[in-house]
Amino acid sequence: MNKSSKLAPHTEGYILYTAWLVSVIATLGSLYFSEIKGFIPCELCWFQRIFMYPLAFILGIAAFDNDKKLKKYVLFLSVIGGFISLYHYLVQKVPGFASIKPCVQGVPCNVQYINWFGFVTIPFLALTAFIIISVLMIVLYKPWRKSSN
Template sequence: MQTVKQKLNLLDYTLYLAWVVSVVATLGSLYFSEIMGYIPCELCWYQRIMMYPLSLILGIAAYTNEKNLKKYILPMSVVGGCISLFHYLEQKVPYLATIKPCTRGVPCNVDYINWFGFVTIPFLALIAFILITLLMAWTRPNGARSDG
């Protein structure tokens, strides 16, 4: 019979899972721009500015098992999520498209993909930022007890 410590505990892998989410999001954004040829708008660039460093920081943290970094990751993921949410709403709510935060290049209310009628690139980024935020919120710092 297995003891509690021998059982697979998902909370022990939250840092690694957050890193995987950030890498998938980073590679997905590069796929859309470099392979598919979709030109990123200004809000897309701001989301990338928040996501790309997460791949590097979370990768190093997962490799070294450094879990005491919520104060660095959470602000980036929350700000990135807010940008993604605004961008998604700008695509889906016609009134918000009149605000026009994108003044140069591609308009921010253009959706290159629209899977199932609601899944757009900012929606995918929003899901990634939400997952990273939740996983980091569940990550136990180094030295925290896992029996509780």
């Protein structure tokens, strides 16, 4: 048996737990920025929340039950959320995208409440979380590997 073709069972549990932890940190960070710091979310921020918040619950249940069958659904949500975050980040950082006005009401989408190190904005943080969750689900999923699920 080739050891590299299959993850150890306890490792799969850690992957689910890590993905859940990332989603909880992202959710709490989002709530911190809006509820404590008072940053009003723009329309694209709301869409990112729509895809991140359920992941905290879905991954929590999956990690608790060690249910790897949810990985396809989690991957779907994290990839879509990641594309929204990427687009939002491009609107903030790339001048050509700034002319596109996805947010027609409320806070403009190109507003950067934080800009740490010149590139870390809230959509960048969300994108990072979505990428980490997606990569963990791909490692867990591996459709090319034989699995009992």
